[in-house]
Amino acid sequence: MMQRTAVQAARRVASASVPALRRNIATTLVRRSAAGKAEVPKLPTEKMQSLSDVKTIDDLVGPGAAPGTVPTDLEQSTGMERLEILGKMEGVDIFDMRPLPSDRLGTMENPIIVRSAGDEQYAGCTGVPADSHIVHWLGMSRKRPIERCPECGSVYKMEYVGPADDHHDHGHGHHGYEDPKTFADFVKPEYW
Known part of the structure; x- marks a missing residue:
């Protein structure tokens, strides 16, 4: 304890004995010209x-x-x-960055709408009420716009808002890529 007090006292004395090292920082919005006149920014x-x-x-x-x-x-x-x-x-949210509604559970009759200007969209579900389970990322596409959360069962539906005259050929071997099969591909159509 005595050593600590002695070290602290020595620091105070050392810093107090050298006042030239202290420097105050100040900022100003006025610029001075070479003649010493104040210039107001234009x-x-x-x-x-x-x-x-x-x-x-x-x-x-x-x-x-x-x-x-x-x-x-x-x-x-x-x-x-x-x-x-x-x-x-101008008060316009170009990319619609509002969070998805988490005050209700999406159903097949009344799904939670996810708007997308692209061919696919990912949405993170945290349950109802919000943060009741970890985030489950759900992938939706123009081909398969409806997705259900595996934990809480909330249903999300992608609404395409992009250009109508899209030059991509959807579902016709675009770039040789085929969506991987999921269990949703084997569900009978009447259950959709």
Whole structure:
């Protein structure tokens, strides 16, 4: 105990005897010119891009930052990230990131709808009420849109919201890939 107190006292004395090593950190938003005059940062004068201004994929390239400045997320983002940021600025959730409803059990007559713009979608079921079992990942596709959780029995259905004139040939040997067989392939059609 005595050794600890002596070490702590020595540290206090050492740091107090060297005041030149102390440094206060301060930040400021005003920049000083070479003449010593204060410069107020200029706000951008050009019109900000809005979600309605996006017509083609070329509109999803940011302008970049002015030389000597740090770019914002909006200035440096491109592609899907830029589309998402523009949507969030206008209050539109582009990718519909809301969680699936977990206040009810999905049934065959009233399944929990999972929207997808792609050919397949994965959904994680945590049971009803939420977090009543570990996450079970369920894979749904356009070919087989309904899936049931093996633990709680909740039914999920994929609703395709992508383009209607899809150029992929579904179910016709696309890239030579065939879905692996599951027990659902052997269920009699009348039980579906």
